[in-house]
Amino acid sequence: MINSSILTHNTPLMLYLLANMIKAVIFDMDGTLIDTEPIWVEAEVHVLSELGVSINHSNVTETTGMRIDQVVKYWHNKHPWSSPTIQDVVAKILEQVEKYIIDHAQALPGAKETVKLCKEAGYTLAVASSSPKSLIDLDIEKLQIKRYIDVAHSGYDEIHGKPDPATFLSTARKLAVEPEECAVFEDSINGVTAAKRAGMFCVAVPPKNVDLKKYHEADVILGSLLDFDIESIKE
Numbered sequence: 583m584i585n586s587s588i589l590t591h592n593t594p595l596m597l598y599l600l601a602n603m604i605k606a607v608i609f610d611m612d613g614t615l616i617d618t619e620p621i622w623v624e625a626e627v628h629v630l631s632e633l634g635v636s637i638n639h640s641n642v643t644e645t646t647g648m649r650i651d652q653v654v655k656y657w658h659n660k661h662p663w664s665s666p667t668i669q670d671v672v673a674k675i676l677e678q679v680e681k682y683i684i685d686h687a688q689a690l691p692g693a694k695e696t697v698k699l700c701k702e703a704g705y706t707l708a709v710a711s712s713s714p715k716s717l718i719d720l721d722i723e724k725l726q727i728k729r730y731i732d733v734a735h736s737g738y739d740e741i742h743g744k745p746d747p748a749t750f751l752s753t754a755r756k757l758a759v760e761p762e763e764c765a766v767f768e769d770s771i772n773g774v775t776a777a778k779r780a781g782m783f784c785v786a787v788p789p790k791n792v793d794l795k796k797y798h799e800a801d802v803i804l805g806s807l808l809d810f811d812i813e814s815i816k817e
Contacts, residue, residue, distance in 0.1 A: 595785065595802060595811050604783065605763040607700045608753055610647075611711035613769035614787055614807075615693040616721050619646065621682040625675045626653060633671070635661040643792075647770030649712045649743035650675055680717060689725050692807030696767070699810070701730040708733040710753040710766075712743050712773075733757055745772040747780035754780070767807075774800045 599607075613619035623642050630637045635657050645653040654671050666674075701707055707730055711718050715736040722728050735753040737743035754761050766777035766784045777784040778799045786800035787807055797803055804810060 595804075599765055599783070603763060604705070604765045606706045606708065606754070606757045606759045606765070608708045608710050608750060608757075608764055608766045608777075608782070609697065610766070610768045610770070610773050611709050611718060611721050612713060613646070613690075613789060614767050614773075615690060615697070615709075615727075616683075616725060617688050617690050618679065618683060618721070619769070619789065621679055621687075622646075622650075622675075625678040625682075626650075628678070629671060629674050630654075630657055633661075633663045633666075635663070645772075647712060647744050647768070647772030647776075649737050650714075651738075652712075652743055676714065676717070680720065683717065683720050683724060687721070687724050690807060692810060694725060694727060696807045696810045697725075697727050697730050706732045706757050706759070708735065708753045708757055710735045710737070710749050712737040712749070714738050744770075745775035745779065747776050750777055750780040750782060754782075768800075771796050 609615055612622060623639060626642055627637055627639060637657060645656050651668065651672050654668050658668055697707065709718055709722065709731055713736065715734070715738065718734050718736055722731060722734060733753060733756045735749065735756060737749040740746070740748040740752060742748055750766060751761060754764050761781040764782040766782045767787060768774050768777055768784060769787050769789060774784050774786050774797055784800045785802045785804060786797045787804045788794060788797055794803060
C-alpha cells in the first residue's frame with residue numbers, strides 16, 4: 583500500500599505518483615472528466631418523481647457514482663411502485679442522458695489536459711465508470727480522448743458496482759497491473775470508497791459546494807483538474 587502520510591500540500595502530485603511506482607491511472611468518467619452529473623441528476627429526479635418517489639436535488643446525491651440500475655433499485659426499495667418495471671425506468675433515464683451527451687456534454691476544466699499529460703508521462707490509462715459501456719464509449723468520443731485510453735471498463739460487467747471495488751479491480755487486471763500500482767481520479771464518495779477498497783491511490787475531485795469531510799478516505803483532494811500540477815512533470 584502507498585504511504586499517503588508522506589504526501590503534503592507542497593508535494594507536486596505527478597512527482598509523488600512517479601516516486602511511488604504508479605504504473606496506471608484510472609479515471610472515472612461522469613463528473614470527473616465530463617460534465618454529465620447534472621443531467622444524471624435531472625433525469626433521475628424527473629423520471630422517478632413521476633413515479634411518486636420523494637427524490638430531489640439534495641437526496642439524489644446519496645447514490646452518486648452508483649450504477650443507474652442500482653440507483654433505481656435503491657429508490658424502488660425506499661418508495662416501491664408497481665409499474666413500470668425497473669428495467670423500463672432505467673432505459674428512460676439512459677435515453678435522456680444519452681441525448682444530453684450527444685447534444686450538450688462538455689469536458690470538465692482540465693480534464694483533457696490531465697489525460698494527455700498522464701499519457702505523455704508514460705502511464706497506461708483506463709476509464710472505469712458506472713455507466714453502461716455504450717455511454718462510456720460515447721463520452722470518450724465526445725471528449726476526443728480515445729487515442730489515450732488503453733482500457734474502458736463498465737461497472738455493468740460486475741455483479742456489484744461502486745462502492746464495491748470490483749469495477750476498479752477488474753480494470754487493473756485488464757491493464758495487467760497490481761491494484762497498488764494504480765491511481766484513481768474520482769468525483770463521488772462512492773467512487774472514492776471503491777478505489778480505496780481496491781487498495782488504490784485515490785485523487786478526489788469533488789463537485790463544488792460539498793462537505794469535503796465526506797471525502798476523508800481520499801489520498802488527495804483537488805478543487806478541479808486544473809489544480810493537477812502540470813509543470814511538475816516537466817521538471
